[in-house]
Amino acid sequence: MRSGTDQENYDEAIANAWHLYQNSTVSPEIQSILDNPQAQNITPRSTKFWVLVAALRKFVSSENSRLPLSGVLPDMKADTTGFLKLQTVYRQKAAADKTKFKEILYELLDAAGRPQDAITDDEIDTFCKNSAHIKVVTGTNLRELFVDAIHSTKKIDEDEQDELYLNDSTDQFHIYIAILAIKGYIEQYGAQAGRKAMDALEQERLNTIALDYIKAFGGGTVYPQTSKILREM
Structure with a gap:
């Protein structure tokens, strides 16, 4: 289908096609955090982080091991119209994922007897966008x-x-x-x-x-x- 030599979009498509053949799974590092007992037993004294992780755990379970979409479209070779359309699709899916995540989060907060505004919308947004990169660092006792x-x-x-x-x-x-x-x-x-x-x-x-x-x-x-x-x- 290539009509000329200067069409980087074809090269990018070929280079990234392997992503389509991969199963949607959570990395072992993230899975170990989701399996942490603190993410499975939310109490009124649980920190914000572990409440968010608990919500992420339920989200991943309901979405076939898929994390919330960050909504950030990687840079690529494309015409402006096509890129903006694809960017809109990404943002809409990210917004839908965030809405579902919030519903799960609010259910957890309600069950723990905590107000829904205990975790702000900005904190939820930041967590969803970076859910693939969360880490737990345990200091020395x-x-x-x-x-x-x-x-x-x-x-x-x-x-x-x-x-x-x-x-x-x-x-x-x-x-x-x-x-x-x-x-x-x-x-x-x-x-x-x-x-x-x-x-x-x-x-x-x-x-x-x-x-x-x-x-x-x-x-x-x-x-x-x-x-x-x-x-x-």
């Missing part, structure tokens, strides 16, 4: 990193335990404790400490809150690194 791993290998006395938290390699621990303490201060006193200059009372209150968190991790005092970070934050 600080208790395992700083306490349990060491306790499992040997019994340490209080001096050794304090030495653990004075090691330069535990800077992240002290930053974490400081963040928790500041959050706890705001929750308890309704304002952030040191908005102008940290006074003695605010420092004492922060240290008291920080100590509670440090004890939960096996420590016994507010370490110099923690106090330093609290003053700087």
